[in-house]
């Protein structure tokens with residue numbers, strides 16, 4: 299188990315800032331997923347930790363030791379690539395044994411460990427084949443075996459499942475979670491897939507434009523997004539983000555968005571300015587209840603998914619989504635009434651995009667649930 | 668063509684296959700005809716000539732049976748020339764492969780001015796042999812050659828070296844200049860292959876603890892083995908038959924120490940005016956070249 303620390307790490311390629319002053323401390327044994335749009339610097343972070351790319355500035359520490367001067371081979375890190383990167387001219391057994399061979403482990407011991415690992419990964423019958431003779435899922439396992447064989451203190455995964463079909467992917471996801479539980483090693487996992495990020499992680503790091511946006515548990519990220527970017531990026535369908543204004547009368551907050559007026563009741567916000575507050579309101583689809591309620595909206599789109607249906611609503615100038623269980627009998631163009639779960643609304647400062655914290659939110663939220 | 672493709676609709680798979688076969692034959696026919704004209708005809712002519720005594724100036728021909736071959740195989744010239752040819756071929760080929768791979772590895776790295784360096788490397792290959800040889804003879808000249816001057820200035824030699832007039836200098840010089848002239852071919856082929864090796868393999872190997880030599884032997888070389896085999900075969904055939912470079916550089920001398928088989932063929936045909944003998948030599952050379960390709964063809968067949 300190892301603690302991994304990024305201390306104001308920067309990396310620039312020509313004129314692209316790939317990673318911008320990253321500060322991140324990953325506790326020993328975490329399974330961290332890195333989530334973010336394409337090109338936001340996730341792979342670069344991983345590759346800097348692995349030693350494949352050198353940071354321009356800043357330090358990277360593993361268990362308190364600066365690894366800046368160590369080669370990738372000396373860092374006690376293993377990585378699984380999206381393309382698996384198996385050595386095509388070697389057999390499966392040779393592939394898995396390769397890290398041991400390069401570390402001078404005796405042949406008999408190598409064979410013993412490869413065999414044991416092959417058993418546990420269920421690839422024992424494939425040991426004499428070459429990578430080209432394996433399916434994608436089998437190659438994935440071999441790559442995993444090669445990473446596990448020398449028992450590294452940190453595992454890195456760069457979109458390891460994205461070349462697999464949906465079913466195999468779900469299966470491998472389960473296996474990786476199990477692997478993490480069994481080995482207890484620190485793991486960092488880059489993915490585009492939100493489901494992967496939410497289900498596998500003990501902590502999620504959300505990145506955008508080379509900068510860390512939020513680092514927290516999946517529940518944190520989902521329920522208390524730190525800024526407008528995280529709010530809009532995590533969750534499908536995305537949270538509706540609507541600009542509006544908060545007005546305060548005594549301690550009652552009145553929200554005006556897109557022609558709707560919502561009386562939020564007594565609310566106490568941190569750093570509340572005097573007068574009207576320009577905010578962005580975030581509304582998750584599951585926090586919109588259809589049927590009856592104080593508001594009316596026109597249905598502009600219906601997406602049946604099977605177990606639920608996503609309705610797109612237009613209320614005044616505001617557009618938002620709602621989740622309805624099962625299939626919906628509503629039709630496009632129809633007008634429906636809806637309500638909002640007022641204590642589940644998210645507020646962000648219009649200018650900075652940062653989350654506006656509510657005092658005593660947890661208690662209120664607890665009662666509301 | 669269009670009419671052919673519009674043939675009546677085929678009903679059975681056999682008919683369809685027949686139609687495809689017919690079309691296939693028609694499509695390869697031009698190639699077959701041209702190949703016959705430029706390969707089969709000269710080949711047949713050479714074989715025919717090799718069985719006759721032919722006086723080159725008049726091409727007067729008389730039947731000789733296998734006597735040309737008998738004379739060649741029982742005399743010393745052929746065997747000596749064959750040994751010389753093998754020394755030249757193996758020597759220059761080894762150097763070409765060594766320089767070629769090393770240069771390709773260098774050019775595959777992110778060095779500055781890479782594009783410029785890549786085109787400069789091709790220069791010897793595109794230079795006309797006559798020009799290249801003239802330049803080299805000039806560089807190696809004992810009176811005013813740059814090479815001798817530089818070596819003397821560096822204190823490596825005291826007096827100018829006779830690069831082309833004595834043995835083993837003449838053979839060594841020829842081999843090195845041959846390598847200089849033809850190694851770009853190896854560079855091009857190897858570089859093209861190097862660029863297709865996935866970068867992730869090298870990264871994985873670095874994480875697995877492989878140093879730069881291990882990465883070369885465990886990843887680069889296995890990827891290159893195919894192209895190196897092919898390049899070595901092609902270059903071996905071409906070096907084996909190389910004529911102009913050696914002829915212009917040493918003329919086969921000193922004495923006959925660099926007289927390879929192609930030079931013997933030329934000497935027989937135009938020096939001694941024995942076209943029949945020359946043809947017999949040529950046929951023997953062709954058989955030797957064919958023998959060289961057998962291992963490669965066998966391997967290609969095995970792979971399929």
Ligand SMILES: Nc1ncnc2c1ncn2[C@@H]1O[C@H](COP(=O)(O)OP(=O)(O)OP(=O)(O)O)[C@@H](O)[C@H]1O
Nearest residue numbers: 311312314315316335336337338339340341342343
């Ligand atoms: N070797 C390189 N040379 C130049 N620019 C690079 C290089 N590697 C990455 N970049 C740039 O750095 C930025 C971050 O790249 P990175 O690969 O880390 O993104 P990513 O988050 O992994 O994206 P993806 O999800 O598409 O894999 C991108 O803008 C990319 O174009």
Ligand SMILES: [Mg+2]
Nearest residue numbers: 340341342456
């Ligand atoms: Mg990436």
